[in-house]
Amino acid sequence: MSGWQALADEAARWRDAGRTAELWWRDDDAIDATPSLDRLVTLVRDTQTPLALAVVPAQATPALAARLADEPDVDVLQHGYAHANHAFGSEKKIELGVQRPAMMTLGELATGWMALESLFGPRALAVMVPPWNRIAPVLVPTLPEIGYRGLSTFGPRARVHPVRGLLQVNTHVDLIDWKGGRVFAGEQATLTGLVAALAQARAGGGEPVGLLSHHLAMDAGAWDFLSSLWERMKMLENIRVRPARALFGP
Secondary structure, three states, X not given: OOHHHHHHHHHHHHHHOOOOEEEEEEEEEEOOOOHHHHHHHHHHHHHOOOEEEEEOHXXXXXXXXXHHOOOOOEEEEEOOOOOOOOOOXXXXXXOEOOOOOHHHHHHHHHHHHHHHHHHHHHHEEEEEOOHHHOEOHHHOOHHHHOOOOEEOOEOOOOOOOOEOOEEEOOEOEEOEEOOOOOEEOOHHHHHHXXXXXXXXXXXXXXXXXXXXXXXXXXXXXXXXXXXXXXXXXXXXXXXXXOOHHHHHOO
């Protein structure tokens, strides 16, 4: 069975259950108005697909804000502060960890949020996307205390609300095979992962399923897949592509 047929079959299972799956799209590491960013925004516009763009505040430029000014289908999330690795030795890369004093990390995040508000205004959502999808558990309870209402990492969430006042909506399928050469993971593998994530959501509480892309690192195969996926989504019943603003609330 092709991956596209498997996706159509999964959509039919949601229909037969009288339910609608929620799918959303997050793209990470935005910093500037680049040719890849142009291609991403053009895809959003051509396919009329809402996008959550995770922007690195310390590197975000006025040119990026200007490029997004007339793109109502693009929401902005906060991608840490500088996308800087503070891990020690052989530790996995992390910016929002315990390697530095918590007050230093939280101060940077607050500075980053002010920068995003200044650049993007109401387009910026108070949602934290930790670089490398990692955040020390001890820092999670502090996020709503400094104004964040959402958290987005990778993989099935353990809880809808990890702490009071914080909603977690994750991504589940990465288009890029980072360990296999930083290339497109492949159509079949990506669709298999997407169908599995949708099936898991259907069996559980209906968690929104997130597709993760990185416009600065994508090859032709990844771009072609995205274009095909969003066009096919228009024909699939019972899978609804949702904007981040709707998922995380006002």
